Amino acid sequence: EAGVVQSPRYKIIEKKQPVAFWCNPISGHNTLYWYRQNLGQGPELLIRYENEEAVDDSQLPKDRFSAERLKGVDSTLKIQPAELGDSAVYLCASSPRQGAYNEQFFGPGTRLTVL
């Protein structure tokens, strides 16, 4: 069974540029998460989807970050414009069951470097 797919794996951009990350969850997983992980820290939840609905986006910096999951399958996370402090690994995870505490399956992440 294929795992969570993320692309690109690496991205280098200059500050003020836009950037987008794509995630395809495991087939049949209705719950999807986006996390940001800074160096030496644990992942920080940005947004959680149940199907197409964003059920928890309280930690998403809405002035520059946006996310969508239009058909309840794959998802895109966008940053516009990027700032130096956005350099981090962006992780996508999915789960077959609703509820934040259920087992999450993580992708390899996208490492973003903002210059």
Next chain:
Amino acid sequence: LAKTTQPISMDSYEGQEVNITCSHNNIATNDYITWYQQFPSQGPRFIIQGYKTKVTNEVASLFIPADRKSSTLSLPRVSLSDTAVYYCLVGNDYKLSFGAGTTVTVRA
């Protein structure tokens, strides 16, 4: 959301048992305790989850005392490949958060 506290790092040797204790004094009655493992350049991987007493699977055991204010992840007979960061999470249907984790280094 209950705050978790776990050691920053631990060292061990191959073949030894590693026990990582996580403190979560403010755990709520509807919170579960979950542990994840993360290798460099990879996403975290689920290890084990429990609510109370003891849970065991093929890779680890989780011990939770009756007051649930702490939990201990036990890794039996570790090998070099168990070198990783281990995260203790406490959460429920609505909220779950990762702490800073414990870096476990296994030496030959």
